[in-house]
Amino acid sequence: xxxxxxxxxxxxxxxxxxxxxxxxxxxxxxxxxxxxxxxxxxxxxxxxxxxxxxxxxxxxxxxxxxxxxxxxxxxxxxxxxxxxxxxxxxxxxxxxxxxxxxxxxxxxxxxxxxxxxxxxxxxxxxxxxxxxxxxxxxxxxxxxxxxxxxxxxxxxxxxxxxxxxxxxxxxxxxxxxxxxxxxxxxxxxxxxxxxxxxxxxxxxxxxxxxxxxx
Numbered sequence: 001x002x003x004x005x006x007x008x009x010x011x012x013x014x015x016x017x018x019x020x021x022x023x024x025x026x027x028x029x030x031x032x033x034x035x036x037x038x039x040x041x042x043x044x045x046x047x048x049x050x051x052x053x054x055x056x057x058x059x060x061x062x063x064x065x066x067x068x069x070x071x072x073x074x075x076x077x078x079x080x081x082x083x084x085x086x087x088x089x090x091x092x093x094x095x096x097x098x099x100x101x102x103x104x105x106x107x108x109x110x111x112x113x114x115x116x117x118x119x120x121x122x123x124x125x126x127x128x129x130x131x132x133x134x135x136x137x138x139x140x141x142x143x144x145x146x147x148x149x150x151x152x153x154x155x156x157x158x159x160x161x162x163x164x165x166x167x168x169x170x171x172x173x174x175x176x177x178x179x180x181x182x183x184x185x186x187x188x189x190x191x192x193x194x195x196x197x198x199x200x201x202x203x204x205x206x207x208x209x210x211x212x213x214x
Contacts, residue, residue, distance in 0.1 A: 088176055092163045092183040098156035099190025102149045103197070109148035116141040130212030139209050146201035153194025160187035 120136035127133040163184045167174050176184075200206035 085177065085180070088163050088166060089180050089183075091159055092180050092187060095156045095159035095163065095187035096183050096190065098152050098159070099187050099194055102152035102156065102194045103190060105145075106149060106152060109145045109152075112148055113141040113145040116144045134209060134212065142209070143202055146198040150195060150198035150202065153191045153198060155191075156187050157191025157195060160184045160191060164188070 117137065117140075120138070120140050124133045124136040127136055163176070164181065167176055197206065
C-alpha cells in the first residue's frame with residue numbers, strides 16, 4: 001500500500017507567510033486605534049461646548065435681571081418725580097391765576113362790594129353829614145373790594161413763594177423745571193403788585209374818597 005506524506009513547509013515559506021500577514025494586522029490595529037479617539041473625542045467636545053455656553057448664558061441672565069431692576073428703579077423715580085413736579089406746576093399756575101384775577105377784579109369782590117353798597121344805602125338814611133353819606137354809599141364798598149382782592153394777591157404770593165422754596169427743603173439737588181420757576185416768579189410779581197395797589201386803595205392813599213362842598 002502506497003503511503004503519501006505531506007511535506008512540511010520549509011522555513012522560507014513560513015517566513016514569507018508571516019511577513020504577508022503582518023501588514024494586515026498592523027493596518028487593522030491602526031484603524032482600531034484611530035477609531036477609538038474619534039469616538040472618545042466627541043465627549044470632551046460636548047463638555048467644552050457646555051462649559052463655554054454656560055457662563056455666557058449665566059451672564060446673559062444676570063444682565064437681564066440687572067436691566068429689569070434698573071427699569072423698575074427708573075420707573076419708580078420717574079413716578080415720584082412726576083408726581084412732585086405736577087404738584088409744583090399746578091400750584092404755580094394757580095398762584096399766577098389768582099394774582100391776575102385779583103388785579104383785574106374778581107367776582108367775589110364785586111359781589112361783596114355790591115352787598116356793602118346795599119348796606120351803605122340803608123345806613124345813609126341816618127347819616128347826618130355828606131361825608132358820612134359818601135363813606136356809607138361808596139367808601140365801604142370800595143374798601144371791601146380792595147380788601148378781598150388784596151387777600152387774593154397775598155394768597156397768590158404765598159403759593160408762589162412756597163413753590164420756589166420747596167426744593168430747598170426736599171431732595172438735595174432737585175431743581176424745578178424752568179417754566180415752573182418762570183410761572184412762579186410771575187405769580188410773585190403779580191402778588192406783590194396786587195398787595196401794594198390794594199393796600200394803598202384800602203387806606204385811601206392811592207385815590208382818596210371824594211368830598212362834598214361845605
